[in-house]
Amino acid sequence: MEKYLLLDFWAPWCNPCKLMNPILDEIEKEYNLKIQKINVDEDSAMVDKYNVASVPTYILLKEGGEIVNFVVGAKAKAGFIKLLGLNDELKFGENSTNA
Numbered sequence: 001m002e003k004y005l006l007l008d009f010w011a012p013w014c015n016p017c018k019l020m021n022p023i024l025d026e027i028e029k030e031y032n033l034k035i036q037k038i039n040v041d042e043d044s045a046m047v048d049k050y051n052v053a054s055v056p057t058y059i060l061l062k063e064g065g066e067i068v069n070f071v072v073g074a075k076a077k078a079g080f081i082k083l084l085g086l087n088d089e090l091k092f093g094e095n096s097t098n099a
Contacts, residue, residue, distance in 0.1 A: 004068070006035045006084070009047065009057040016074035017056040023077045031086055060084050 008024060010017035028035050038046050040055055050059055058080075060068040071083045 003063040004031075004033050005061045005063075006033055007046070007050065007057075007059040007061065008035055008037045009040050009050070009052045009055055009059070010037060011040050011055045014055045020056055020074050020080075023075075023080060026077065027081065027086070033086070058084065060086075 006024075006027075008020075010020075024035055027033060040047050040052060046052075050057075054072060056074060057070065057072050059070045062068055069083070069085045071080060075083060
């Protein structure tokens with residue numbers, strides 16, 4: 001099973017970023033996913049590396065750093081999961097072999 005990392009580019013002044021926090025917490029628990037929060041005001045190197053132009057921006061990486069997908073802006077949970085390309089194969093649960 002491949003490991004995934006979600007880069008969460010956010011800022012303390014960003015209200016949509018704050019709205020996404022509970023959704024990110026749920027997704028982190030439900031999927032085989034680690035989330036790395038990156039404050040755009042403090043980490044310009046990462047902002048430049050991934051060409052982040054607005055917040056929130058989410059970049060899904062496979063183990064090894066390959067970009068799988070990205071999402072810009074706040075989204076409802078179901079839409080966010082779909083846009084990232086997450087699926088039930090990655091989901092933790094009673095019938096999952098990932099747990």
